[in-house]
Amino acid sequence: MSNPYVPMPAKIDDIIIENEARDIKTLKVSFTDKDDWKRFAFMPGQFAEISIFGAGECPIGIASSPTEKGYLLFTVKRAGLVTMQLHRAERGEIIGLRGPLGNTYPLHKMEGHNILIIGGGFAFTTLRAAIKYIIEENNRKRFDDITVIYGARTPGELIYKKELWEWEKRRDMKTYITVDRGDKDWKRREGFVPSVLKEISPRVNETIALVCGPPIMIKFTLPVLDELGFMPESIFLSLEMRMKCGIGKCGRCNIGHKYVCKDGPVFSFAELQELPSEY
Amino acid sequence: MVKERRGSVILDKKDFENFFSLLAEKYTIFGPSQDDNGDAFTKIDSPQSLKLHYKNTHLSLKSYFFPQTETLLTFDNHMKITKGKENETEEQTKCSILFGVRPCDATAIYFLDKVFQESSPPDPYYVKRRSVTRIISFACTDPSSTCFCTSVACGPDSEKGSDIIFFELDGHYLVKQITQEGEEILEGVKELLKPVTDKHIEEKDRSMVAARHKLRKIFEVSNFVKKLENFEAPYWEKLHQKCLGCGICTYMCPTCHCFDMTDEVTGSGGRRVRTWDSCMFPLFTLHASGHNPRPTQKERMRQRLMHKFNYAPKIFGEVFCVGCGRCVVHCPVNLDLRSVVQQIMEEQ
Numbered sequence: 001m002s003n004p005y006v007p008m009p010a011k012i013d014d015i016i017i018e019n020e021a022r023d024i025k026t027l028k029v030s031f032t033d034k035d036d037w038k039r040f041a042f043m044p045g046q047f048a049e050i051s052i053f054g055a056g057e058c059p060i061g062i063a064s065s066p067t068e069k070g071y072l073l074f075t076v077k078r079a080g081l082v083t084m085q086l087h088r089a090e091r092g093e094i095i096g097l098r099g100p101l102g103n104t105y106p107l108h109k110m111e112g113h114n115i116l117i118i119g120g121g122f123a124f125t126t127l128r129a130a131i132k133y134i135i136e137e138n139n140r141k142r143f144d145d146i147t148v149i150y151g152a153r154t155p156g157e158l159i160y161k162k163e164l165w166e167w168e169k170r171r172d173m174k175t176y177i178t179v180d181r182g183d184k185d186w187k188r189r190e191g192f193v194p195s196v197l198k199e200i201s202p203r204v205n206e207t208i209a210l211v212c213g214p215p216i217m218i219k220f221t222l223p224v225l226d227e228l229g230f231m232p233e234s235i236f237l238s239l240e241m242r243m244k245c246g247i248g249k250c251g252r253c254n255i256g257h258k259y260v261c262k263d264g265p266v267f268s269f270a271e272l273q274e275l276p277s278e279y
Numbered sequence: 280m281v282k283e284r285r286g287s288v289i290l291d292k293k294d295f296e297n298f299f300s301l302l303a304e305k306y307t308i309f310g311p312s313q314d315d316n317g318d319a320f321t322k323i324d325s326p327q328s329l330k331l332h333y334k335n336t337h338l339s340l341k342s343y344f345f346p347q348t349e350t351l352l353t354f355d356n357h358m359k360i361t362k363g364k365e366n367e368t369e370e371q372t373k374c375s376i377l378f379g380v381r382p383c384d385a386t387a388i389y390f391l392d393k394v395f396q397e398s399s400p401p402d403p404y405y406v407k408r409r410s411v412t413r414i415i416s417f418a419c420t421d422p423s424s425t426c427f428c429t430s431v432a433c434g435p436d437s438e439k440g441s442d443i444i445f446f447e448l449d450g451h452y453l454v455k456q457i458t459q460e461g462e463e464i465l466e467g468v469k470e471l472l473k474p475v476t477d478k479h480i481e482e483k484d485r486s487m488v489a490a491r492h493k494l495r496k497i498f499e500v501s502n503f504v505k506k507l508e509n510f511e512a513p514y515w516e517k518l519h520q521k522c523l524g525c526g527i528c529t530y531m532c533p534t535c536h537c538f539d540m541t542d543e544v545t546g547s548g549g550r551r552v553r554t555w556d557s558c559m560f561p562l563f564t565l566h567a568s569g570h571n572p573r574p575t576q577k578e579r580m581r582q583r584l585m586h587k588f589n590y591a592p593k594i595f596g597e598v599f600c601v602g603c604g605r606c607v608v609h610c611p612v613n614l615d616l617r618s619v620v621q622q623i624m625e626e627q
Contacts (some may be wrong), residue, residue: 054549250540
């Protein structure tokens with residue numbers, strides 16, 4: 001029997017500082033044992049438990065797409081004990097990975113549909129994985145119109161900036177980047193994500209929306225989606241929760257009778273409406 | 280082996296010592312012992328040290344399969360895993376028998392099996408211990424005043440989780456085999472076993488009626504499960520007010536199985552340990568951001584009751600309470616689960 005508690009060793013190949021506050025870093029890692037790539041077959045939306053031996057584990061969404069070969073990306077905000085240690089880690093260091101854990105964005109369901117992706121702040125990591133996946137050369141034709149709305153408090157807090165500007169230039173997708181408050185060099189949109197969503201009013205028919213962001217963004221985005229005519233079944237959200245085991249046993253990440261680690265982290269808004277609002 | 284009346288046989292009490300000795304040749308036996316007044320299960324070397332008439336043991340049996348603390352893996356200073364990859368849980372050459380288990384405690388193990396063994400992925404540490412342990416329970420004729428097993432779809436003769444169940448009769452035991460593993464155990468002692476008669480069955484049934492009579496059914500559990508559908512009900516505001524949040528109910532509970540995973544470091548490396556945790560504690564769900572989805576004791580007490588009586592039925596089709604009454608006995612402020620249920624049932 002394979003032991004789901006044992007992490008697979010992975011080496012940090014590169015570290016990218018994502019924001020001005022320098023508390024968000026992307027770790028580019030690769031498995032030290034080649035066989036572990038097969039064991040870690042994943043799809044966008046899933047996460048892993050990252051280990052720093054001595055500090056512990058924490059659940060982090062996989063920010064890279066399975067179409068990106070030879071590396072995995074994890075974007076980590078410094079918040080607690082383990083993420084603090086992950087921020088101190090240097091190139092070449094070995095960390096542990098357990099996963100892939102949880103469910104995925106509904107990629108099968110998304111095929112043949114328009115895709116609306118709405119992200120806010122640091123909670124853009126698995127959405128990046130989804131975007132990279134659907135715009136990949138071989139996959140692109142399986143999806144119709146792609147619209148991405150992404151916002152952060154300030155220009156310095158936007159993550160994956162280089163890619164954002166590349167996506168803006170692409171003709172096969174629409175990318176709207178906004179910040180709450182621009183600075184003197186900011187030439188793009190200013191405004192909160194929900195108002196940008198309202199302003200651009202994307203097509204609702206045959207559209208599936210993926211939403212991930214801070215609670216305040218979610219709170220004001222869902223009513224706009226409803227106003228635009230989105231059904232709760234067509235809206236998918238990715239949640240986070242304090243976790244330990246990641247396999248539905250340790251008992252802390254439940255919302256009602258669903259475990260975020262195992263039944264989630266992706267839930268449709270219709271599913272969430274059936275659950276207690278304890279998250 | 281005599282196979283009659285759905286695998287029931289008779290063991291004379293005078294043959295019990297022989298029976299025990301034969302079992303002890305093949306199995307390591309744990310049971311409630313005379314030495315500590317039946318307060319816990321310990322290794323039993325002779326039938327004389329077994330204490331088969333006892334009230335529920337202080338601690339449940341969950342720690343046999345799911346210890347309060349256990350090492351999941353060890354690592355060295357170079358972040359290399361040194362132990363854990365092969366799941367080197369302590370090797371056992373001999374299978375163990377937990378002997379004289381209360382049916383409620385055996386039922387609790389049956390529930391834990393659903394979490395650790397039957398849900399994918401299985402927990403290798405639990406599965407390994409479970410696979411080398413057999414459970415022989417004793418039907419309960421002497422419930423405590425705090426027992427309420429018949430209110431929660433368990434009972435003094437519940438067979439769930441047991442490989443064999445014993446019923447004490449006048450001068451005999453009626454021995455009922457429940458699983459394949461139970462059959463294997465009885466195969467090894469078949470020369471001591473006699474066929475069961477209708478008289479024995481009647482005597483057993485009478486003793487169970489008497490036992491059930493002592494256990495007042497306090498509530499209809501299926502109604503309670505439905506009642507809890509109202510998550511935002513106003514009564515949660517008052518029910519928790521007495522609760523200190525000490526967590527003793529969860530530690531004593533035979534079905535509570537929440538755990539924490541933490542790293543401990545020594546000079547030359549360290550280990551990752553799993554430790555019992557409790558939904559009664561504020562840190563249990565506290566996010567690193569400072570957000571806590573269950574910020575007060577109200578949400579935490581609701582979680583405990585909902586998990587047992589509403590979520591578990593949805594996930595496993597079973598109420599995760601066996602009515603052993605340990606939470607009732609040990610609560611320092613006498614927050615009696617039975618009266619909490621009654622209060623909720625009386626609410627509109």
